[in-house]
Amino acid sequence: MQRYFVSPEQFKEDRVEVTGEDARHISKVMRGKPGDAFIVSDGVSREALVEIESIEQTSVTAVITELLEMNHEPRLKVTIAQSLPKGDKMETVIQKCTEIGAVTFVPFISERTIVQYDAKKEGKRLERWRKIAKEAAEQAHRNIIPAVEQPLAWKQLLGSFSHYDKVCFCYEKEHGSQLRDVLKPFTAQSLQEPGSAASLLLLVGPEGGFTEEECRTAEEAGAVSVGLGRRILRCETAGMTALACALYESGEMGGV
CATH class of the missing domain: 2.40.240.20 (Hypothetical PUA domain-like; domain 1)
Structure with missing residues (x-):
């Protein structure tokens, strides 16, 4: 309907x-x-x-x-922080991750971001991104329209980590932790009580990935560096994959 x-x-x-x-x-x-x-x-x-x-x-x-009862939203509130990708890839990220269940999108500028940020043009892009989120939320029968925030600088993003219960930094050169190893105990502890909720921030890099310096500063700010398996994913695919894994582990997609 x-x-x-x-x-x-x-x-x-x-x-x-x-x-x-x-x-x-x-x-x-x-x-x-x-x-x-x-x-x-x-x-x-x-x-x-x-x-x-x-x-x-x-x-x-x-x-x-x-x-009607508003019961379509996941208890795990996942924010996707996506380094600005080229072309219309951000539109794909917003559309598909809205369908899956993300609650907020935070575009940001990182060292290897190729897109030249233009504040004047960004207003129109932001308006379009929010329209895409609305239409995807309607199609997916979401109870809310995910927020699409103004793009942040890297240091601004680091300063926001304290607003979340957990921050995962998706890094192809991760230091030994796989996403599931981090999420399983986190969701089990955070969502053990009926009606409980938790917030998770997933950081996804641009086409060229994150630098080792960005990984270091993210970890110093409280993020956990995680891998998404042995294959290298495109930047527009990584966020969808991590989001689906997070919601599965929280019991939203057939998990226990």
């Missing part, structure tokens, strides 16, 4: 008003008519099954028929 995110203010007592591009999508693309049903979520605390009451030129009014 089609799903849309709206702002909390668009939820009324017994109705929801959908506006903007989503309203046009309902009326023009989906050819919605009174009585058609879809799901709306405010991305915070309310989600409902609704039926179209009326369609105007720029808005759709729908009657709430059932409040």
Whole structure:
């Protein structure tokens, strides 16, 4: 069933008003008519099954028929910190990792980042990335839209490590730890109580990988250097792989 995110203010007592591009999508693309049903979520605390009451030129009014339980989000809150890759690879990372279950994306600049950061252009890119996250969240029936943060410098990223319960630094020249060896005891301890939650930050490098100096400073800041197996993954693949492994170990994808 089609799903849309709206702002909390668009939820009324017994109705929801959908506006903007989503309203046009309902009326023009989906050819919605009174009585058609879809799901709306405010991305915070309310989600409902609704039926179209009326369609105007720029808005759709729908009657709430059932409040739904918001239970699609993983207990392990994973943030993907991705060094800016070339081309549209960041779009792929955001789209696929949103589908898998990431809650936040933090683009950053590292020593081997090839992309030339331009603050003026970055505003438009950030807007597009957030739109991609929204559309992927709707397609995957997420309860929230993952946040896409402003790009950070390396030192700024290091300074954010204390905000997370665990930080894993994905490094092809890792020092002996494999991701599973780190995640298994962490998730077992952090998520042992019903309803408990934990936060994990996964750092993924650019096309050329991280430097040894970056690995050293990341570990000094509290990160654990981990490997993702004996194969070298593309930068846009590494985050998806690490995220899926983390959610599996936390019991979100068939794990114990």
